[in-house]
Amino acid sequence: MIKENSIIRKTDVINRRMFIIGAAKFIVFAGIVARLFSLQINENKKYLTLSDKNRIREWKLPPTRGDIVDYFGNVIAGNLKVYQLHIIPEQIENFNYLISRLKALLELSDKKIENIIKTKKKIKPWESIIVSENLSWSQFLKINNYLYDLVGVKPVMTISRNYPFNDMYTHVLGYVSQPNEEEILNNDIVAERFVPGMKIGKLNLEKRLENYLIGTNPIQRYEVNAYGKRINQLEFQKGEQGSRVRLTLDTEIQKSCAKLLNNRAGSISVMDIFTGDIIAMYSSPSYNPNLFLFGISNDEWELIRNNPLKPLINKSLSGLYSPGSTIKPIVALSALENNVVDTNFKVKCTGKMELYGQTFHCWKEKGHGVVSLKNAMKQSCDTYFYEVARLLGVDRLNVTAEKFGLGKKVLGDYFEIEKSGLFPNTKWKKNNLGKGWVLGETLITGIGQGYIQTTPLQLCLMTAQIANGGYPIKPKIVVNNNPLSIEEAKNLMLEEAQKNPNKKLFKNEKNIKIIQETMFSSTNERFGTSYRSRIDDPKYQFAGKTGTAQVKRISKRERELDLDIEQIPYKDRDHALYVAYGPYVNPRYALSIIVEHGGSGSRTAAPIAKELFKLIIDRHELRNQQSNFEEISI
Template sequence: MIKSNSGIRKTDVINRRMFIVGAAKILVFVGIVARLFSLQINENKKYLTLSDKNRIREWKLPPTRGNIVDYFGNVIAGNLKVYQLHIIPEQVENFNYLLVRLKKLLNLSDKKIANINKLKSELKPWDSIIVSENLSWSQFVKINNYLYDLVGVKPVMTISRNYPFNDVYTHVLGYVSQPNEQEILDNQTIQERFVPGMKIGKLGLEKRLENHLIGTNAIQRYEVNAYGKRINQLEHQKGEQGSKIRLTVDTEIQKACGELLNEKAGSISVMDIYTGDIIAMYSSPSYNPNLFLFGISQDEWQLIRNNPLKPLINKTLSGLYSPGSTIKPIVALSALENKVINTKFKVKCTGKMELYGQTFHCWKEKGHGWVSLKNAMKQSCDTYFYEVARLLGVDRLNITAEKFGLGKKVLGDYFDNEKKGLFPNTKWKKNNLGKGWVLGETLITGIGQGYIQSTPLQLCMMTAQIANGGYAIKPKIIVDSNPVSYEDAKQSMESGLLFDTDSEVLIDKKLFKDKKNIKIIQEAMFASTNERFGTSYKSRIDDPKYQFVGKTGTAQVKRISKRERELDLELEQIPYKDRDHALYVAYGPYINPRYALSIIVEHGGSGSKAAAPIAKKLFKLIIDRHDLRNKQSNFERITV
């Protein structure tokens, strides 16, 4: 009986265990089915996407940069088709044979062949090796003709930057080239759109406007195998070209500036005296930015770098020069504004001025005799301005000079290389040199020498603000989306107000205390150019349509010794680096002024001989282009 009950209990235990195991199996099976249902039905899209990501690859192509155009819409920085040569190593049957053929067809150097072999060892077999980024048309045709014998070679047509006017706009536009690691890290937009082969702005407006010009990437989608090799192209998504930027510059005038400064070191700036538009901004000598697009050769780079005329320096913005006598209109204006002198004030010039045992010479050895403000300006008498500066003082002169733009950047943040220059005062010397100001320094500041340093563009702005009647302008080189017309700009100035596009308010921009003083300076500058004995009289234009007024300047680059003064050498007898800089500032037409300019010819000798004649040739073109510019402006206002 006991044995029977024991057998029953064992059977119950076995049955319970089998039930538990069976139930567990059922639960596991249900769990697996539920998971499979979840994976295949509920999360189908998620895993389909992950699968596609393993199967599909995206390749970004270099973005197409936006065009930069001049005021009239002429493309000055654009894009063109270029022909490249790629090799796909895995398709090549005999790599050494292929290189021998390419070397012969394209005249490749041994160094280039070595670089190709190096790239081959670094890349995957199916990746492309770029043999040449810029094949000529004849080379491209030759390669295509021999493709049957060049297995693995792929001729490619793509887009690259192009500067159609070569060296005319170099110091305005800059150039593009491949970015370095730091440039990629510093710009979020470049980081997001960077692909090998992409080029970015390295200098000038190309660099400053990078985020506007860069464009978006075109995208190609390919199906790939397990090793990442492309099997089939699935889609091509076209990228958007970067924004078009329109400048205020006139190409014809810019080109003329380059021709007039040919084989000279210097700068020419032209500005609208009411709107502040930069009409031309040329630095000489220049260089061709197209050389940098595909990697400049060492020989070409050394020629540019070692050129004694320094083509790499943007002299218009970065060149710092003593303004010489071109500063005299500001000195006279400051003295009039501060009631230190009037039009009847006269000084006797004997050719020099003695002060505490030091001699300050006038450029005219025997002197000018008794001169008033008008005659002193006309003949650029140094002695007169020594005395005016002595009576005025450098601190009051500094205030007037800074009002008219000296010692400040003109184009703000548009150019990284723009310098603000220096117009000194007593506080500046104490803070920077640790010494007190002396009276003799005031005298030489009064004729634009000494510590004073200015850029050619500052002198152009100074002259423009004298020309427009003494009102502040805001120079610009990019056309506004809603440009202010010439008539509106002039009217707002004459009311003493100027619309500031940054703050979007009208602000008082009168730079004078008494408008009569501006008129006195304008008449004195007229005499300097258009009356006998004026320093630029030989460069005058009698025709009222083209008649302009200006002021010459000759800036010493070294102190003239007593012996050198006695020798009185001709320009050709003086070593080039010891010759004075030649300067000229002007505006015109005189009756209804519209444009101002500044010219500097490094080591040109004198402003009257080297710089003023350039202004005479240039003003005719500037005035003749005036009507075309007005028509363009009026047309845009009507269409808008």
């Protein structure tokens, strides 16, 4: 009996233990099932995404920049296909053999080979090394013909920036190149879209409009193995090209400017006197921005940098020059506006003027005789303007000059390199030089010499605002949405001036007309300084003012020698200037021309205007009727 009870108790213990174990197994199994259900059903998307991240990788490619076009839609900064050569180290069987073969096929320099070896040490084995960014077609064919012997080599076709007009627009557009660390950090959009091989604007409009031009990255998606090596391309997502930007410039006129300057140091600027559109802005000499796309050679860089004519300087915006006699219309206008002189005021010119023991010479040694305002402007009599400046004073002259754009940036929003220039007054000299103004400085300021410094574009703006009747305009080089025709812009300008008298740059409209008439006589009447460059046809007839700016003080001996320009050392020759607007009846365009060390404005600069105005006027109707494109708003 005792033995039987013992067996029963043992059986109960075993049954309880089996039940506990079974229950535990059930709980564990239920937990596993629940967890599996949670992982595979409830959190399916989460772990699928994590899995894909381990299995799938994205590679961003360099974005395609937007095109820059001229007013008529001609591409002046675009993109073209280029052929590159990449190598993938992990696929190379014998690296030294491959490098020696590429060196022979492509004629690579020892320095280039050294850079490839250094790059190989820095990157992962499956990452590409760019051997050449710009293979010629013949080189590309040669590589493809020898691919059987070049294991690990990958010929690639991609997109790069291109400037089809070479040096024609360099000082307007700038160029692109690979960004440095500071440029990446300072621009959030560049930082977000940066990939090796991407190029950004380094200068001028390419830099200023970077955020509009940059585009979005194309994306390649690849399946990779556990080591990160690409196995298979799954998808290619095309990026969006950057915005297209339309400029106000006319390529045909820009070409003509380059041809007329003919590699002489100087600048030509052309402006619409109502809309403020910059029609042409050419600085000479220039350089080819395509040289910078794939890294300029030391020899090419030294040729550009050491050129005595300074092709790196944008003379239209950064060149500072004494305006010479081109300032005389503003001097005369200021004197008329301040009731200092009138059209009957006369001065006797004997060829020089004495003041406190100092002699101020007129350009004509024997003088012009008795001259009025019209004859003084026509013959550019210095003595007359010495006297007018003396009576006017530099402070009142400064007010008028600044109204018409002198001493201020014209396109400062677009170009970091633009300089303000200087139109001095008594306060400026005291604050900056710590000295008081003297009367002799007023006299030479009245003929555009002394402290005064202007850019060619400022002189163009000054002339444009004289030509349009004395109304302010805001120059621009990028076409905004819905651009106005010239007639619409003119009417709007006049309407605003009627509503707001402060929109006028003059006190008496009659004074502006007097200046316009004197500029006409300077070009179109006998004895005018630019009479030989006149055009009799009213369609092309223009009014202008010559200028000759000294670059050094002329000694008494040099004045007595009276040397021809060819006998004077190049750097000692005067700068030649000319400002003009046309056609004289119903004017539409203004221009400024400067030829560094070109001698006299009448001899060198004015004939350029004669050739240029014919083209400008002939293209007016084409411009005015040009249909709109899609443009950006800046």
